[in-house]
Amino acid sequence: MNKTTSSRQFDVVLWGATGFAGKLTAQYLAKTSTSEPLSWAIAARNEQKLQTLQKELQDEFPDATAPEIIVAESFDLPSLKAMAKQTKVICSTVGPYAKYGTPLVQACVEEQTDYCDLTGEVQWMKDVIEKFHEQASEQNVRIVHTCGFDSxxxxxxxxxxxxxxxxxxxxxxxxxxxxxxxxxxxxxxxxxxxxxxxxxxxxxxxxxxxxxxxxxxxxxxxxxxxxxxxxxxxxxxxxxxxxxxxxxxxxxxxxxxxxxxxxxxxxxxxxxxxxxxxxxxxxxxxxxxxxxxxxxxxxxxxxxxxxxxxxxxxxxxxxxxxxxxxxxxxxxxxxxxxxxxxxxxxxxxxxxxxxxxxPGYGATAIMLAESAICLAKDRAKTAKLDYTLDGGILTPASAMGEVLIARLNASGVRIEVK
Ligand SMILES: NC(=O)c1ccc[n+]([C@@H]2O[C@H](COP(=O)([O-])OP(=O)(O)OC[C@H]3O[C@@H](n4cnc5c(N)ncnc54)[C@H](OP(=O)(O)O)[C@@H]3O)[C@@H](O)[C@H]2O)c1
CATH class of the missing domain: 3.30.360 (Dihydrodipicolinate Reductase; domain 2)
Structure with a gap:
């Protein structure tokens, strides 16, 4: 486990939880917390929407660990850094990422918080790689794009x-x-x-x-x-x-x-x-x-x-x-x-x-949530794979490899040799 983040309050903060893909991911995390210990929070820019979602989740999953609430705005870097400091991983569904995503990646790299998202925006990923790959590699921070149906x-x-x-x-x-x-x-x-x-x-x-x-x-x-x-x-x-x-x-x-x-x-x-x-x-x-x-x-x-x-x-x-x-x-x-x-x-x-x-929502929510949990909990396992990297702007394979495959196979997204 990353020494810097091991004592943080949350395993996962889901930012963008009030959006369409965000709500599905929140439901999956709530359901998972009934069978696997998970400390987590839902985050977005609108506190009222977050309170409504928190209540809905409690009604739908009474045995789940109740998520806490964090308010953070995409153009307010201090709010993003304050959010990143509290958690091992931020999972973001705030898009278009090219419009809203860069300050959060900056906050995660600076606060040494692992990160995953659903972007499929190649032009933005290239920009993020150019700006942050070196620093993220040096700091052992794993920034992992494309954790949904793409890719x-x-x-x-x-x-x-x-x-x-x-x-x-x-x-x-x-x-x-x-x-x-x-x-x-x-x-x-x-x-x-x-x-x-x-x-x-x-x-x-x-x-x-x-x-x-x-x-x-x-x-x-x-x-x-x-x-x-x-x-x-x-x-x-x-x-x-x-x-x-x-x-x-x-x-x-x-x-x-x-x-x-x-x-x-x-x-x-x-x-x-x-x-x-x-x-x-x-x-x-x-x-x-x-x-x-x-x-x-x-x-x-x-x-x-x-x-x-x-x-x-x-x-x-x-x-x-x-x-x-x-x-x-x-x-x-x-x-x-x-x-x-x-x-x-x-x-x-x-x-x-x-x-x-x-593919784009039901299965994507599983893939994204399992990626976030894998980043938060399985670092010791992924580090044992000789092809994974400890930090950088990574891909699902180069960050989590077979450890994530095993998680997905157990969660309804099957990856198997025929
Ligand atoms: N890779 C895949 O397979 C896949 C699948 C599904 C979605 N996606 C991607 O995921 C992203 C989200 O899709 P979606 O359908 O869930 O979108 P959506 O319903 O519009 O949700 C967007 C979320 O971003 C929040 N947001 C917008 N502007 C913000 C700001 N300035 N600061 C903080 N939060 C802000 C919204 O908050 P409010 O609720 O307050 O508006 C909402 O929570 C898109 O980029 C989409 O392309 C990818």
Missing amino acids: IPSDLGTLHLQLHAMKQHDAPAKEVRLFVQSASGGLSGGTMASMINLFEEASQNKDVIRTAMHPYSLNPPEKRHGPTQLSDNRYGHDDLINSWVAPFFMASVNTRVVRRSNALMDDIYGKDLRYSEAMITAKGAKGALASTAITGAFMAFGTTMAIKPTRKLLQKHVLPKPGEGPSEEKIVNGHFSCLLVGEVDSDKIKVKVSANRD
Whole structure:
């Protein structure tokens, strides 16, 4: 355990608890505290909303450890530092992160508090890496982005596959492909706000587009190169699985995270790893048709979001507003399944990552909360893994590795070799 934080009052403070993803994460933490000791607090900018949430949690989980309340505002650094000082870990669901996230990372690095979040904003992560990686490494502070549906299935799925390959064949697979087999759920206002913010930043600053397009944009500066990668917008027939595929909209985030993991973990998957993602449509003519239709819709959505007037129209009339999200029924009845495939010595290794909850909220709340608990309680275990790092701007694999995989497998997000 980190000596500086071992005596702190809380294991976890959940900041953004009054938002859509935040409430689901708070419910999961409350439920967990009935079976595992957990000292925790809910935090946000609005005290009244926090009191209402605290009461709701007490009514829904009478046997849970009641969370305390902390008020902290994203542009008030002293309030963020005061919050960071009280806890081993801060788990943040306050987004868009590019708008609100940087002062909290600064507070966590300065107060030596571990941190995890749900960002999928590559341009912001690159900025955070440039500003804080060195200091966080020196201070042994673990700042871990992308602890939700983006990018845990990709990052921990690849780690699981490659560790299996190395155990069986003494060598990692040179290429890994992730295929989304099925997914059902919805989107929240916060997710749409983050996406809109990305398009707005891109329209004002060409560097944002360059960062988003660069396949190695999240790698350390001296490792921002590697083999040519398959397109993030890949469609057509995939011979490896003999099926038609269409673009997966999170590929441009997840692929950068997997490549950063490899770079941080001393190229554990090899210097020439090729990693890509796509969505399975189907086999045969039906699959070909669906591949074309989905690719067309994907491109049309991208174009609509890139043009300011149509983006504003979508935002005003179609997309969910901050605080809104999919219904409880959609969350509980949702599911996802991703298949990762790698080949070594003609042996096809397959790893499946799946959950019986919608990917973006039900399953994401589990992934984020378990990441926070893992950071707070399992440092001694993660330190024993020879590929994890003690500090820096990290990824789920390079910070928590198999320790988090074990936690997720016990919590309903399955990561298993098929
Ligand atoms: N990686 C994934 O798979 C995944 C999945 C889901 C969500 N996300 C990301 O998670 C983030 C949150 O999404 P969401 O749908 O939960 O959003 P949301 O419902 O709008 O919630 C945002 C939260 O941030 C708080 N907030 C806003 N401005 C603040 C400020 N200036 N200071 C302090 N707190 C502030 C809000 O407080 P109030 O209640 O007072 O407004 C609320 O608690 C987004 O960036 C989204 O993209 C990622």
